Amino acid sequence: MQLLLTFIVESLFPLVLNLYFINFCAEIMSEKRSNPNFSKSQAAEITKRLFGLTPSEMDPLPSYYDQNFYVTTAGGAKYVLKIFNFKDSENPTLIGVQVQCMSFLYQNGLPVPTAVPTTSGQLMSLEEADFGCGYQKYLVILLTFLPGTTISKVPSTPQLLYEVGRTAARMDKTLQNFQHPHYDELQRDQFIWSLSNIPLLEGYLHVLDGDPLKEVVEALINQYKTSVIPKRSSFCSSLIHADLNDLNILVQPDENGDHLISGIVDFSDMQFGYYIYELAITIMYMMMEHPNPIEVGGPVLAGWESVLPLNEAEKDCLYTLVISRFCQSCVLARYLVLLHPENAEYVISTSEKGIPLLHQLWERGKEEVEKVWFEGASQYNHEKKEFKVLTSI
Numbered sequence: 001m002q003l004l005l006t007f008i009v010e011s012l013f014p015l016v017l018n019l020y021f022i023n024f025c026a027e028i029m030s031e032k033r034s035n036p037n038f039s040k041s042q043a044a045e046i047t048k049r050l051f052g053l054t055p056s057e058m059d060p061l062p063s064y065y066d067q068n069f070y071v072t073t074a075g076g077a078k079y080v081l082k083i084f085n086f087k088d089s090e091n092p093t094l095i096g097v098q099v100q101c102m103s104f105l106y107q108n109g110l111p112v113p114t115a116v117p118t119t120s121g122q123l124m125s126l127e128e129a130d131f132g133c134g135y136q137k138y139l140v141i142l143l144t145f146l147p148g149t150t151i152s153k154v155p156s157t158p159q160l161l162y163e164v165g166r167t168a169a170r171m172d173k174t175l176q177n178f179q180h181p182h183y184d185e186l187q188r189d190q191f192i193w194s195l196s197n198i199p200l201l202e203g204y205l206h207v208l209d210g211d212p213l214k215e216v217v218e219a220l221i222n223q224y225k226t227s228v229i230p231k232r233s234s235f236c237s238s239l240i241h242a243d244l245n246d247l248n249i250l251v252q253p254d255e256n257g258d259h260l261i262s263g264i265v266d267f268s269d270m271q272f273g274y275y276i277y278e279l280a281i282t283i284m285y286m287m288m289e290h291p292n293p294i295e296v297g298g299p300v301l302a303g304w305e306s307v308l309p310l311n312e313a314e315k316d317c318l319y320t321l322v323i324s325r326f327c328q329s330c331v332l333a334r335y336l337v338l339l340h341p342e343n344a345e346y347v348i349s350t351s352e353k354g355i356p357l358l359h360q361l362w363e364r365g366k367e368e369v370e371k372v373w374f375e376g377a378s379q380y381n382h383e384k385k386e387f388k389v390l391t392s393i
Contacts (some may be wrong), residue, residue, distance in 0.1 A: 043058055
């Protein structure tokens with residue numbers, strides 16, 4: 001019997017491994033076909049034909065899955081042409097809800113771009129193209145251009161970090177009143193970038209084989225299952241942007257030499273989730289460029305709670321959720337590099353910078369990091385009150 005079992009295992013293992021490899025390669029090829037690859041001249045022709053605008057400049061902008069072009073017309077008007085990947089283009093209803101949501105936020109005073117109608121009055125159009133895998137359709141929209149530079153390029157002062165937290169909370173609070181007949185499209189239960197789906201990372205851990213980081217991610221997933229999932233019913237739910245990274249927040253200098261938030265862009269990850277997810281994601285990305293990354297949480301948290309105070313369950317899970325986002329970034333970036341090695345520099349940039357921060361957070365532990373964040377938020381609020389008193393005298 002033992003010999004028979006050994007024979008079966010030895011015979012079937014190469015077949016199973018081969019089937020796994022075939023399925024993995026098929027998944028990669030499917031994903032590779034989904035990304036658009038329009039040339040600058042093709043993008044310019046689309047802009048002219050759909051929107052009646054003649055570009056004088058057509059500069060590519062970085063993106064994970066889609067194509068973005070910075071458009072300048074002869075008259076000096078500026079826009080962003082966004083071409084969605086094939087997979088997302090199959091769900092124009094979802095993108096339509098996101099576009100309407102951006103318009104709603106703009107109408108309520110938030111600095112977000114809005115969609116420009118085509119010459120026929122539509123907010124989006126499907127364009128067909130063949131990039132070597134047969135003709136596929138790609139959804140196209142034109143967005144208003146927001147001035148400013150990305151927050152990654154300016155010093156992250158406590159005041160600016162406070163404004164980031166406050167603006168993020170203000171945006172999510174405004175979204176409480178957003179209504180749409182296809183609102184349910186934003187549920188996105190299986191969206192891999194949702195912080196509700198951290199356990200799904202287990203299916204991608206093969207990309208970390210041989211890397212010590214794999215043990216940290218596995219331990220984090222277990223911690224998420226035991227400490228976050230049981231408390232999710234106590235979280236406050238809401239629509240969230242879900243990707244407030246250091247490239248999606250724009251700033252401009254003010255008259256005092258500080259910076260003000262001038263724009264929030266890229267709503268493609270928007271989903272129905274929890275307030276605490278937005279805060280955790282924001283803290284994680286604001287840590288990326290800061291000389292003392294652990295200290296970032298204090299002023300961001302203070303700004304957030306000036307609009308939306310956390311409950312006890314949310315406070316208790318903040319540390320784990322911030323690390324969860326680091327893990328998502330690291331694991332999924334490695335996976336995306338397999339899909340798109342030609343875009344490796346952009347895809348891997350955030351995750352590679354995040355790996356040492358992930359290790360630092362994990363090694364310092366929940367109690368120590370939370371103490372820095374919550375005491376930092378309290379201290380910032382105290383200093384802010386003192387400053388107001390002094391300036392009013």
